[in-house]
Amino acid sequence: MTTFHCAVLVRPGSVTERVRIETDPAGNIVNIATGVEAAPGDVRLATVVPGFATAHSHAFHRLLRGTTHADGGDFWQWRDAMYRVAGLLDPPLMFLVARAVFAEMLVSGFTAVGEFHYVHHRPDGAAYPAPHAMEIAIGEAARAVGIRLVLLDTCYLDGGIAAPLSPQQRRFGDGSASGWLSRWHSLREVIEGDRVTLGAAIHSVRAVSPAAMAEIRDGLDTGTPLHIHVSEQPQENADCIAAYGDTPVGVLAGLGMLDARLSLVHATHLTPADRTLIGASGCSVVMCPTTEADLGDGIGDALGLATAGARIAIGSDQNAVIDPLLELRGLEAGERLSSGRRGRFSPAALLDAGTRAGYASLGISSTVLATGDPCDLVEIDRTSLRTVGSAADQLLLTATASDVRRVIVGGRIVAEGGRLTAGATSPEVLLAEAFAAVAAA
Missing domain, CATH: 3.20.20.140 (Metal-dependent hydrolases)
Known part of the structure; x- marks a missing residue:
């Protein structure tokens, strides 16, 4: 079980501060607490939106x-x-x-x-x-x-x-x-x-x-x-x-x-x-x-x-x-x-x-980060040249994919800093391999 602490959680129609999201071994949300501080062992995130x-x-x-x-x-x-x-x-x-x-x-x-x-x-x-x-x-x-x-x-x-x-x-x-x-x-x-x-x-x-x-x-x-x-x-x-x-x-x-x-x-x-x-x-x-x-x-x-x-x-x-x-x-x-x-x-x-x-x-059950939903999250940088000064609920109108810090799928961090966490692989390397194979086809 992994617990994430979000300094700011932005969902459609709401912005909530200090949110703890607990997950089960399957990566689904089992509890959400708002207005609370991070506990030891929590994965700390800054500004987060649903996946x-x-x-x-x-x-x-x-x-x-x-x-x-x-x-x-x-x-x-x-x-x-x-x-x-x-x-x-x-x-x-x-x-x-x-x-x-x-x-x-x-x-x-x-x-x-x-x-x-x-x-x-x-x-x-x-x-x-x-x-x-x-x-x-x-x-x-x-x-x-x-x-x-x-x-x-x-x-x-x-x-x-x-x-x-x-x-x-x-x-x-x-x-x-x-x-x-x-x-x-x-x-x-x-x-x-x-x-x-x-x-x-x-x-x-x-x-x-x-x-x-x-x-x-x-x-x-x-x-x-x-x-x-x-x-x-x-x-x-x-x-x-x-x-x-x-x-x-x-x-x-x-x-x-x-x-x-x-x-x-x-x-x-x-x-x-x-x-x-x-x-x-x-x-x-x-x-x-x-x-x-x-x-x-x-x-x-x-x-x-x-x-x-x-x-x-x-x-x-x-x-x-x-x-x-x-x-x-x-x-x-x-x-x-x-x-x-x-x-x-x-x-x-x-x-x-x-x-x-x-x-x-896509037929995936989700009410956007409620109990029972898959824990799929995206952390967005609010301090970049593009986003600094943006209100949390208006980040969609200033940020780009370059501002994505960490990505969580099923309660597991799968990408961080533009790289996959599995083997720290970059998409650029994978794309180069694919294009080389296409050229040889």
């Missing part, structure tokens, strides 16, 4: 950082470059890349990640001889660094609406919804354990037909978190309306799939009717501001969705930037740019989006 979650990540996209920015074009042109990188991956390389990216996430303050994973098979679409080799590699990468992982194993059947998979996409597919479900249930038997759990994802309405989505809906346990890309691009909406007579959100509503377990990723180009349906459903919307800006996707209506009743979370998506504080700042910046007004999201709402809402989207 952040990136509810949407494609780890291997990190390989494109700094290589596609001068190319111009749009999302579809960038996607071609992404397919070329995806074609290089095999299980050993996937492990190296995921380990490096998860390490970068940890030292930056992300304590949990939802990995939206669809590179399942060999490039020709054939299964690997060792079942679930790619998925197991990702799980082992998470365990190696100590991050909490929800593997969002993704169904990807079509290359476009009613179109076959392209040669670059063959390795994503399982032939049918029943084929994907069979593999998914088999994967569940071998992947879970040691802070790794299995979730599910449907790539998009472009890649999975309504009939296949209905089969997936009925074939998953009701408690399984389910994610889907929705309305990231206007072309996706136009194609969906032409094929099905409705928007992607409308198709999901018609299938009865808009509910609390569903997370809609991006949701950038919505109609007013879409927003109403989403708000009434209790589902989550995972917005990825740095990626949506990098790819020129557009600015989603985050505040409108939140006002309608949606739960807003954040994701790092293509990992062109790995920084929970910049993602949250981007959420607020998008609202300011589109409205011409400041303070659109309160600091409490931003912190909730980065912590509790992200955990909920």
Whole structure:
């Protein structure tokens, strides 16, 4: 059992001084006392916030950082470059890349990640001889660094609406919804354990037909978190309306799939009717501001969705930037740019989006540092050039990942001073190893 003493604990809507957090051997909180001094043996922390979650990540996209920015074009042109990188991956390389990216996430303050994973098979679409080799590699990468992982194993059947998979996409597919479900249930038997759990994802309405989505809906346990890309691009909406007579959100509503377990990723180009349906459903919307800006996707209506009743979370998506504080700042910046007004999201709402809402989207129980919750914490430096003078509850609007001092997952310090505590390894070393392996592939 470990006890942490926080000089200042910032939770959504509250700032509390002198807080002792006691954990059990499993790393869950068993007691919280406020207004008390540290006891001998306590791990002393300064200003602390709950652990952040990136509810949407494609780890291997990190390989494109700094290589596609001068190319111009749009999302579809960038996607071609992404397919070329995806074609290089095999299980050993996937492990190296995921380990490096998860390490970068940890030292930056992300304590949990939802990995939206669809590179399942060999490039020709054939299964690997060792079942679930790619998925197991990702799980082992998470365990190696100590991050909490929800593997969002993704169904990807079509290359476009009613179109076959392209040669670059063959390795994503399982032939049918029943084929994907069979593999998914088999994967569940071998992947879970040691802070790794299995979730599910449907790539998009472009890649999975309504009939296949209905089969997936009925074939998953009701408690399984389910994610889907929705309305990231206007072309996706136009194609969906032409094929099905409705928007992607409308198709999901018609299938009865808009509910609390569903997370809609991006949701950038919505109609007013879409927003109403989403708000009434209790589902989550995972917005990825740095990626949506990098790819020129557009600015989603985050505040409108939140006002309608949606739960807003954040994701790092293509990992062109790995920084929970910049993602949250981007959420607020998008609202300011589109409205011409400041303070659109309160600091409490931003912190909730980065912590509790992200955990909920991933199916991880958390009421943000209450008894029974996982003890996932991030200590932030309030004395840096960026943060000095900041009010504790407004650190999200001044700090960056460079100000993360220590990261705790499951009651254990896993990162300190930009390095993993296991072997004092830096993410830079792991990234260099991954890039060297990519160059040799």
